[in-house]
Amino acid sequence: xxxxxxxxxxxxxxxxxxxxxxxxxxxxxxxxxxxxxxxxxxxxxxxxxxxxxxxxxxxxxxxxxxxxxxxxxxxxxxxxxxxxxxxxxxxxxxxxxxxxxxxxxxxxxxxxxxxxxxxxxxxxxxxxxxxxxxxxxxxxxxxxxxxxxxxxxxxxxxxxxxxxxxxxxxxxxxxxxxx
Numbered sequence: 001x002x003x004x005x006x007x008x009x010x011x012x013x014x015x016x017x018x019x020x021x022x023x024x025x026x027x028x029x030x031x032x033x034x035x036x037x038x039x040x041x042x043x044x045x046x047x048x049x050x051x052x053x054x055x056x057x058x059x060x061x062x063x064x065x066x067x068x069x070x071x072x073x074x075x076x077x078x079x080x081x082x083x084x085x086x087x088x089x090x091x092x093x094x095x096x097x098x099x100x101x102x103x104x105x106x107x108x109x110x111x112x113x114x115x116x117x118x119x120x121x122x123x124x125x126x127x128x129x130x131x132x133x134x135x136x137x138x139x140x141x142x143x144x145x146x147x148x149x150x151x152x153x154x155x156x157x158x159x160x161x162x163x164x165x166x167x168x169x170x171x172x173x174x175x176x177x178x179x
Contacts, residue, residue: 004089004112004126008033011130014108014137015080016047016144022151029092029110030082031130037083038128040110041091044151047144050095050108054141057097057106058134068104071134073142080143090126097137106137 013032018025027047030039061068093113099106112126132140155162 003124004128006036006038006089006128007131008036008038008129009131010034010105011132011136013079014130014132014140015082016042016140016147017080017082018044018147018150019082019086025151028082028086028088031128031132032083038130039082039086039088040128041088042095042110043092044148046092046095048148050097051141051144051148053095053097054137054144057099058138058141061099061134065101068134071138073135073138075139075143077143077146080147089128093125100131103131104134105131106134107131108137108140 008031011031011033014030016027016029018027020026025044027042027044028039029042029047030037032038058071058073090112092110094109094111096109096111097106098109108130110128110130114125
């Protein structure tokens with residue numbers, strides 16, 4: 001079987017979203033082109049890291065290319081939902097960003113996570129490239145920050161999730177909490 005190799009150019013819409021209850025959510029990255037929808041599985045920390053990388057890239061672009069038209073990070077939450085059916089092509093192992101100044105497009109590259117097979121060829125991993133406007137990707141980053149913040153509450157000292165009442169938590173020093 002040949003690896004998945006997709007160039008979604010142009011990407012008409014890109015989003016991340018989660019399905020499930022906090023603590024048991026599944027996260028997706030989804031992009032739409034003219035005639036296709038590409039859905040990938042991602043982890044929450046990948047969304048958080050991507051959002052930070054997008055913010056840094058946008059800041060760098062504003063600094064190095066002040067003549068670019070202004071981009072906007074605004075999004076409409078209702079527009080950031082996933083389009084069914086959710087049939088992910090693969091689980092993402094690596095995300096990277098780039099910028100093409102000739103087209104003024106950002107590229108988000110999602111690479112498949114290796115399966116761990118000893119004879120696996122690195123070149124046989126799937127790859128999807130989402131070509132987006134600066135505003136599209138910036139909005140994705142801001143929405144990713146908002147989405148990530150909707151998880152379980154965390155301990156301020158460590159950032160680790162607070163477990164539901166009745167479950168063992170080292171932060172409770174072994175004591176059960178009451179609702």
